[in-house]
Amino acid sequence: MALRHAVLAALLDEELSGYQLTKAFDVGVANFWHAQPQQLYAELTRLEKDGLVEGRAVVQETRPTKRLFHVTHAGLAELEEFTAASTKPSFIRDDLLVKVQAADHVDTEALIAQLTERAAFAQAKIDLFGKLLRTMRGDRTEEEFLRHGHRIGPYLTCLRGLTFEQGNRDWCEHTITVLRERQQAHARH
Amino acid sequence: MALRHAVLAALLDEELSGYQLTKAFDVGVANFWHAQPQQLYAELTRLEKDGLVEGRAVVQETRPTKRLFHVTHAGLAELEEFTAASTKPSFIRDDLLVKVQAADHVDTEALIAQLTERAAFAQAKIDLFGKLLRTMRGDRTEEEFLRHGHRIGPYLTCLRGLTFEQGNRDWCEHTITVLRERQQAHARH
DNA sequence: CCGCTCATGTAACAGGTTACATGATTTA
DNA sequence: TAAATCATGTAACCTGTTACATGAGCGG
Numbered sequence: 243m244a245l246r247h248a249v250l251a252a253l254l255d256e257e258l259s260g261y262q263l264t265k266a267f268d269v270g271v272a273n274f275w276h277a278q279p280q281q282l283y284a285e286l287t288r289l290e291k292d293g294l295v296e297g298r299a300v301v302q303e304t305r306p307t308k309r310l311f312h313v314t315h316a317g318l319a320e321l322e323e324f325t326a327a328s329t330k331p332s333f334i335r336d337d338l339l340v341k342v343q344a345a346d347h348v349d350t351e352a353l354i355a356q357l358t359e360r361a362a363f364a365q366a367k368i369d370l371f372g373k374l375l376r377t378m379r380g381d382r383t384e385e386e387f388l389r390h391g392h393r394i395g396p397y398l399t400c401l402r403g404l405t406f407e408q409g410n411r412d413w414c415e416h417t418i419t420v421l422r423e424r425q426q427a428h429a430r431h
Numbered sequence: 432m433a434l435r436h437a438v439l440a441a442l443l444d445e446e447l448s449g450y451q452l453t454k455a456f457d458v459g460v461a462n463f464w465h466a467q468p469q470q471l472y473a474e475l476t477r478l479e480k481d482g483l484v485e486g487r488a489v490v491q492e493t494r495p496t497k498r499l500f501h502v503t504h505a506g507l508a509e510l511e512e513f514t515a516a517s518t519k520p521s522f523i524r525d526d527l528l529v530k531v532q533a534a535d536h537v538d539t540e541a542l543i544a545q546l547t548e549r550a551a552f553a554q555a556k557i558d559l560f561g562k563l564l565r566t567m568r569g570d571r572t573e574e575e576f577l578r579h580g581h582r583i584g585p586y587l588t589c590l591r592g593l594t595f596e597q598g599n600r601d602w603c604e605h606t607i608t609v610l611r612e613r614q615q616a617h618a619r620h
Numbered sequence: 621c622c623g624c625t626c627a628t629g630t631a632a633c634a635g636g637t638t639a640c641a642t643g644a645t646t647t648a
Numbered sequence: 649t650a651a652a653t654c655a656t657g658t659a660a661c662c663t664g665t666t667a668c669a670t671g672a673g674c675g676g
Contacts, residue, residue: 244526245663251532261627269520274532276522278665283629304673306627318536325530326541331458331552333465336521337433339591341514343463344440345584347507352515363520388609389616395534398609402528402602409598413591420577420587427578434635450655467637472657493645495655 246294247324248275249285250317253295255393259308260286270370273396273403286311294320342417350421357414357421364411371404435483436513437464438474439506442484444582448497449475459559462585462592475500483509531606539610546603546610553600560593 251274252258252266263286264279265271277285289295294317297309313321338360341353378397379387388394440463441447441455452475453468454460466474478484483506486498502510527549530542567586568576577583 243662244524244529247526248529248532251529254533254536259627260629261625264627272522274528275524280629280666281664283627287629302626305625306672308627321533322537322541324526325533325537325545329526329530329545329549331549332523332525332527333461334521334592334595335433335464337436337513337518338521339463339588340433340437340440341518342591343437343584343588344443344510344514345587346582347443347584348511348514352511356514356518360518360520389612393535394609394613395532395536398534398606399528399532401605402531402598403523405598405602406523406595409591409594413594416590417587420583423578424583432634448655449657450653453655469638469657470636472655476657491654494653495644497655 244324245275245277245281245285246289247321248277249282249289250294250313250321251395253311253313254318254321255396257310257312259300259310261308263311270367271374273371273374274399289317293317338414345421350425354418354421357418361411361414361418364407364414367407368404368411371400371407374400375404433513434464434466434470434474435478436510437466438471438478439483439502439510440584442500442502443507443510444585446499446501448489448499450497452500459556460563462560462563463588478506482506527603534610539614543607543610546607550600550603550607553596553603556596557593557600560589560596563589564593 248267249263252263258266260279260283263282267275267277267282268279269276286295286297290297290311294314295311296314297311299307299309301307338356341348341356345353375384375397378393378400379391382391387397391397437456438452441452447455449468449472452471456464456466456471457468458465475484475486479486479500483503484500485503486500488496488498490496527545530537530545534542564573564586567582567589568580571580576586580586
């Protein structure tokens with residue numbers, strides 16, 4: 243039951259509609275959690291029923307009416323409780339690692355293609371996170387911002403997202419190099 | 432349906448029993464995938480039914496009879512197909528990041544406690560992965576091993592596990608430092 | 621006029637977690 | 649003698665994914 247808390251955490255700093263939430267939790271961003279639109283709409287319904295968030299309808303002229311949600315006192319208490327409770331470790335679960343685990347038994351070219359694709363995806367996220375960080379800290383240095391800024395939570399999680407994707411990219415590139423070298427050694431033989 | 436392929440990948444290099452598989456996929460190791468024992472036993476049953484693995488009973492004197500599984504030709508073909516297919520990106524989904532996202536609104540001490548715990552967990556995994564890597568490469572250097580060793584797949588995935596946990600540890604420590612400094616700045620005021 | 625964005629859902633299914641169950645042997 | 653290890657499962661439940669559905673306005 244952590245999607246619940248992820249949604250609460252996302253709504254702490256600003257009122258958002260279900261649709262805006264789906265943008266924050268989608269493929270491109272998702273710097274601290276990932277979820278499908280369907281999950282989010284369902285979770286918002288549940289959260290409102292449980293009194294942890296409240297929505298207010300905002301009628302728009304050209305767009306459909308949307309509902310902006312904010313966290314209630316009960317919601318904040320729930321998050322506080324969640325934070326104090328012990329955290330279960332998170333595990334790697336990645337198709338690409340499974341493929342590399344089988345590297346000695348499957349087609350090298352196919353593997354390299356997958357690794358190349360992933361490296362590019364990681365690079366795109368690195369660029370995106372870099373931009374987000376710059377926007378959040380404004381004209382301050384990172385050190386300055388982390389010392390005195392308010393709302394450093396999103397900045398800190400984004401930093402983890404950034405280094406995670408840098409790790410992905412570097413590992414993909416390294417793995418490609420290793421596989422290519424072995425390919426050449428094998429070809430010469 | 433990637434647990435399926437994770438199990439196949441794990442059985443490529445050695446015959447393992449269900450129980451031995453659970454050890455490879457459990458909390459301590461899980462360098463390329465994580466799964467519960469119950470999932471693994473269920474998956475093995477399905478894989479055998481589908482002809483992708485075969486088991487042979489090994490009667491033991493003091494221990495219960497176990498079944499050692501190995502991948503069939505059909506199983507290898509399945510893995511080959513899986514490798515060639517496009518890989519969906521993997522996403523972070525971590526309770527701890529949710530807690531840090533809410534950092535500006537929840538109790539700092541509770542957060543620091545969680546971060547400290549996670550840093551220790553990450554360090555334990557770093558030590559474990561370091562040992563595993565040394566065992567796999569024997570007395571060769573890493574470069575030497577990656578160039579000429581056979582079975583580099585598990586080594587490469589373990590390398591990713593290692594840097595992932597180093598990233599976790601470093602980020603936890605950095606985050607703790609930031610939170611502590613802000614705490615002090617706030618206390619002085 | 622075609623596809624994208626805004627805006628919100630339902631339903632079916634696949635995948636993962638937790639609780640429960642059994643029973644012998646070895647180690648502390 | 650209590651706990652851990654070996655060895656294997658079933659059942660109920662919770663979570664996440666995929667497919668489907670609707671409809672208006674905006675940009676190329």
